[in-house]
Structures are given as structure tokens and as C-alpha cells.
Amino acid sequence: MTDATLQDPDFAQTAHALLGDRGFTSDPDLLDPWLTDWRGRYTGRACGLASPANTQELATLVKLCGKQGVAIVPQGGNSGMVGGATPGRSGNEIILSLRRMNAVRSFDPESKTITCEAGMVLQTLHETVETKGMRFPLTLGGKGSATVGGLVSTNAGGTQVLRHGTMRAQVLGLEAVLADGSVLDTLTPLKKDNRGFDLKQLLIGSEGTLGVVTAATLRLLPQIGTRIVVWAGLDSIQSARRLLLHCEERGKDALEGFEVIPSHSLDAVLDHLPAARAPLADRHAWYALIELVSDRANDTGLAHLTEGMLAEALDKGLLADATIAANETQAEAFWLLRDSISAAERAIGPAMQHDISVPVDRMADFVEQAIEIVERKFPRCEAIAFGHLGDGNVHFHVLAPPGADRASWEAQDAKEISAFVYDLVTQWGGSISAEHGIGQDKVAIFEQLGDPIALNVLHKVKQALDPDGLLNPGKLLKA
């Protein structure tokens, strides 16, 4: 097997005959853009790029791949964080894109559901349902490229999980092609169905290792009528935790998001985005970005509730200062500060990112202690944490010492730092992957730190459903 060429020329010919010009290519120039993950950490090889037009074509392709021993790497928007959609090095894999399968199959305003194909991009989904007066309650930074199939396969999170749950909570039904080429269809949106354990749940979050999701029935909500976005200054992460509890109690179901941002991250964003301005005049150790929504337009009740909630929090000393976005433009500006943290940190220099969770009520303690321990253990590095406090999920970044050489730092120190952070999280009863998945990035550390009993079950199920390792080999679990 040499670079991006086929051992068995029959495979490419047969695949091409099956899928046509638009459906299959093994042209290295056309393959190249999809061989590297968007963060540029992994580059693999592939003997083809398949883009079937429909589920039946995909089912036939999967059977062909099975016969010829060619593995399949499903790739959605190629916006994953852990190399889960990037092929390995063998060259005996094809990349599978469902870009041509992006249709809305049905929309039901009464039951508030949409059934769409896996290739639909998240932003298109948002726009599609908005024209119908509805909304899809999950969003994230990569919404312009992330696809429904990828979101389901990775059980994606985002900034609305606090109120609405992860992708798992949005999926009412699935269609998927399994490793033997059979099509599992659970698209009928039954609210209650106890015919056996729930196979749809097994596919959600399986990162394309058990089946290829081809369509999903998703739940929708009424469109947002009123949105209130608050930027608050806090003296500590412990205050943030107390403020969160206060907001949950007072805001109830209106509380849609609660993100925390350390001063370091805000500074970095303000340096990075010249047009951006700090929402508050004074500097604070931490900031909270809080969103409350109502599906009634001009809901003055929500405004009153928010004002009362903040006044009480100020009285109780839970926050030092706060400002409410005056309009949608300002609300978007507040969110842009939050959404630009990763890019701003990246501009400063190399850093290791860790997407971790611990039980919500331990998160503040964890952040305080982990930052101290990591900075003591790795002098001259800076540790920062930001993100979804309300979900017990922060992005824990460790920045290289100023002036460090990226390549050598990433090759050595960074690996040691990550191992240390993951060990620490595991000691705290947490997860080394809160929302990004395992992909190829965390396979080794997962096998090392994961519960051996859980790993054993994962391997058994994988073996049962994909005995030949046809689907996304080497992702989530060791091949």
C-alpha cells in the first residue's frame, strides 16, 4: 500500500460504478482537504472519498467495503476536536461524506419534530426551522460546518446543555446503516417504546464505530420570544458556583446558559478582537455569561425576574457588578467574547486543551485546586478554565511558557501535562471527555484511565456489531 493508491483497483472501480462521478473519487487532489482534521493535529491516508446520494447507496457501499476489507471513516463537517473523522495511516480506508444527503425528509409542526438527513449542517437546520417559527435547542461554535450526523455520533454538547441537554436529548429517532449493510430505522417518533433496550441510544455518541447515522428525527421548541443576556463580574469561581445555584433557583426553566470566563481569557479576547469592548468598566477575577429566555415576545415578566435575580445576587454578595445587554447586537457581542476564547488563546501561543467534567457541585473546587496544582507542578505554564459551569464541564487549558517552541513543547511537555490533568480529573471522579468524544486523540489515555469493566463492555459491543472493524477503526477504542 502506497500513498493514497488502492491495493485492489477493483474496489475503486466498483465503488465508482455504484456511486457515479459525484459519489466516488480516488483523485488525491480531491481527497487531500479531508485527510487532515481542522485543528491540524492528525493527517491520515484514504483510498477514496465516497458521497452516496441516499441511504440505499450507502448500504450497498458498506456491503462492498465489507467484502473487500476497506474500512469506512464517516466525516461530517470535519469540525471535531479529537481526530474522530480523520482516517488512519493504513490507506485502506475511505472517507465517507454524507454532504449529498442533507434533505429535510419531513417537518411536523404539531408534534414539533423535524426529520432530516445526516449531512444537514447545523446552521442550515437552525435557519430551516426558524422559518417555521421553531428552534432547534442545541448550538456550538462549529455550527457553520458541523452536521446532524456528526452531532448525533459524538453526542455533541454546546452552550444550551444546561437547560436542554446534549444531542442525546434532542434525538427522537434515527436511521443508520450498520456494519453488515443493513439499515436500522427508528425514525417513527414514538414518545414511548419499550421494545427492547434502546438501540438508538447505543448509536448516539458511538463516533461512527457501530453504524453510520443517515437521518434523525429531532425535537424542536417554539422560537425564542425574548432573550436576556447578562455579563457579571465575580470575585472567584466559588462565587460563580453560588451565583449559578441562585440563578437556577430564581430563573428556573428560563435559565438557558451559564458560562464562566476568567479575566485572563477576557484579556486575551480583547487583545485578539480589536473592535471588542469589555462589558464592565472594572476588571474582575471571573465573569459569568448568563442567558435567560422566554418564548413570549417582549416578555416583561422575564425582564423583571432577571432584574430581581441580579439585585438579590448583588445584595447577597454573589456578584460584584453586572450588566444586561441592551439589545440583540450587544447580546451577540457578549457571546462573541465567550466564543472567541479558543481562537484568542491559540493566537498567544501553544496550549493543551482539555475538555473535562466533574460533578457540578465539585467543579468550583476542582478549578481552584487544579489550577494551583498544575501551575506548581509545571512552573511558567499558565492554567485557565472556562466554559459550561452549569454542566460541570470546563475547558481546562494549559498554556506553554512564554516563548516556548511549539513543536518541541507539544512533543514533550504538553504530553506530560495532559497525562497529569487527566489523572487529576479521574481522581475527582470526572471524565476526560465531557463533550468532544474520544476520537483518535484520547484512545490511549482512555484505555489507560478508563474503567476496565466499562472498556470491556465497549469492546464486546463493538466486536458484536462490527466484528471486522469496518467502521471508523481505531477511534473511540483501540482497533
Added chain:
Amino acid sequence: MTDATLQDPDFAQTAHALLGDRGFTSDPDLLDPWLTDWRGRYTGRACGLASPANTQELATLVKLCGKQGVAIVPQGGNSGMVGGATPGRSGNEIILSLRRMNAVRSFDPESKTITCEAGMVLQTLHETVETKGMRFPLTLGGKGSATVGGLVSTNAGGTQVLRHGTMRAQVLGLEAVLADGSVLDTLTPLKKDNRGFDLKQLLIGSEGTLGVVTAATLRLLPQIGTRIVVWAGLDSIQSARRLLLHCEERGKDALEGFEVIPSHSLDAVLDHLPAARAPLADRHAWYALIELVSDRANDTGLAHLTEGMLAEALDKGLLADATIAANETQAEAFWLLRDSISAAERAIGPAMQHDISVPVDRMADFVEQAIEIVERKFPRCEAIAFGHLGDGNVHFHVLAPPGADRASWEAQDAKEISAFVYDLVTQWGGSISAEHGIGQDKVAIFEQLGDPIALNVLHKVKQALDPDGLLNPGKLLKA
């Protein structure tokens, strides 16, 4: 193997030595009450009743059973509807009761969770969390005997699913003993955890065929402050559907339950319960039992909302008449009418009960058409439907002709009727088991009408995790 005796006396001795007098018995008199399901439809045989004191004892017992080829039938409150907790006829099975494992392991008011052992009875769970000012948002008729382990293993439903989901939605973490005696522990309540596909989801609803649930971390809600219960009279099931949509739109998150009851069922209940009274003066073709709740005490806003919602419904012709329960006693009396339907129907004569679901927006059409088709096909039988319209789940009962002999009717006509009903439901894209599970009652019909692809996957997973068929053989799937 003869009646309830052991082929291998070593097994009983070893099990007894392991679990002690309180933990193991093979005394036929002590076994007898647990050999028959509570509806009296199935009677099996067992070579022992095991009641381990803790998870470790159970893990050791499972390994022993594996070695000696003795199968394990987990039994919670023995209140299941499909014989899922009743042993088969081989006699080479033990009944496993977790009645001694009923402790609260931890309670966390801040994260609103409780971790309790599987043997805890649902009513005890309700009472336990009520003393802490919280509530557990799932209830059903068998709450006085149903256990947490049984509720998880069957993904139980009940009358609050409309707002809060089935048991699956309440479970944040699980502990379970697997077929090889290993203990899977996912009790750490992480809100977000994407380390592999979710094994907890696999165990929920697996009816004890993949593992024995020994403990669960469950989500709690603030206690109900105000409850409003409405009894409405309607002219048709189509009106009920329109009324449901209206209540969902107007009641929003306050809408906790929406049950429908046909006049026949109310008549039967009023005959059955001499002290009961009809909530409305006039007779209507259908009734809706509607519950709205708020966690604020004396929430006058909820009262106004309900009154406005009903007035508008009356204006729109969605209901003919309605009454709001004046106090808690009356609210309980309304619910008692609903909860007594099964008992009242049983007192009239033999009937076949079908726990079915179709997509919510098709349920009214289904009920109308199915009643007509079934009554035409089986003259002199009466078909009735009642239950959880808001979940697309009704209990579809077909009553034997007046004066029919129970034994001969159940042996012949009843089987034909059920097969017909299940065929019809399947044609409508529905489920032959909405909330009761498959157990032993529906194994054959599930294998016959179920999606062969889904069945194939279920069998593969079962084979992978329990290759020797140790756990609840012959339930959910053919042994």
C-alpha cells in the same frame, strides 16, 4: 430436574454458605409466592430465592451461578405486566430479590440527586425525598411495590411522562452487576460524559437480560407547591387531541399530565367503586384528566392560567364542560377514577389488555379507527382505549362478549384478538409495547412483528454480554 428441587445440591449449599439464612433459601414454601406474576398469568419454577445484602455478595453469586449454569431471574416488586420477573419452567433458575438492598446511599440537595439501591420501593422513594422538600417525578399505579431496580430495568412510564419523560430521563448514573460478575459503576453523576457510547442507556429497559441494576443516581425536582387537577367532558377523541394541543400551548411547562378516559370506563369505575362520584353532572363520550403544577405554593398565576386555558377551550368548542378539583381530596378522587379503570374492567369480565403507542399526532385517528375495525372483526366484543394521550400511548383493551367463559376465551379468541391488534399497531408505525416491556408475554409476537434488523442487533448485544444466557433467559428475546 423435578419440581423446585436442585439437580446439583452443591449449588444451594454454596449459595447458602455465601449469602446466609437471610440471603438464600430453596424452601418451596418460601419460594412459592414469587413463582407467579401478580396478574396470575405465568407460573414458573425456581431452585432458590437469593436476597444478597450488598453488591459484592451479588457479584459473587452471579459468578457462582455462571459456573454452575444456574440462570438468574431478577424480580423487583413483582408488579410487572408481562411476566418479565417470573421464572421459566426449567427449574434451573433462581429468583433474585434485592429487597435487602434498599438503602439511600447519598442525597445531594444542591445537585438535586439521590443515589439509592435497587430494592427501594417507589413509594418509599417518594416519601424519602418529600421529607427533604423534593420530589421524584415518576409515579404509577404499582408504586407501593415497584422498586427502583425494576423501574430502571423496564424503563417504566406512568402518568407524568408527558412533562418529565420515562425512567430513562430520571437516571443519571447506574451500578449494575454484569453476567460475568463484574460491577459496572457509573454512579458519579456527570452531566456530560462522552467516554464512549453510553452503557447506562443499554441497561435501562433491558429487563434484566444484560445486567442486574443494583443502584441508581436519580434526578429530583423541587416539591410541588400548587397542583390543579381538571376533569373535562368531551364529545370525541379528536376533541381530546385538539384540547391536548391547546393545553400544551397554553399550559407550557406547567402541564404535567393529560389522560383520556372513555365513558365506558368511567361507568365501569363508578359501578366498581360505590363511594365514587362522577365529577360532571352530564355524561360525555370522553373525559380528559388534566394536571398542571407549579413549585410555588398558592400560585395564583397557575390558577389564572388554568381558568383562562379552560375558558378559551370552551369558547373554541374543544370541551363541553369541565370542573377544577376544589381541593387535594377532590384531586385525589379524580385520579382514583383514572387509576381504577383496570381493576374495574377486570371485575366486569375477561379482557385482553394492550399497552401500545403510535405517534402522538396519529393517536386520535388510531383510537377511532381501531375501535371500529376491532369491533367489526370481533362482533360482541367491546374495544376501549384510555390512558396517556399526551405520550401517544393508550391502553387498548378488548372485552370478551358478555357471559364468555374466561378460560376458553383467553385460550382462543383472545389470542386472535391480540395478534390482530398488534398487527394493526405495527401497520400504524406504532409499538406493541409502549411502557410495559416485552417480558415473556410478548417475546413471540415481538420476534414475529419486530423489525428483523433491530432484533438481530438486540440478539447480538445479548450474545456479547451474556453469552451463556445466564440473565433472565427467555425474557425480551427468545432464549
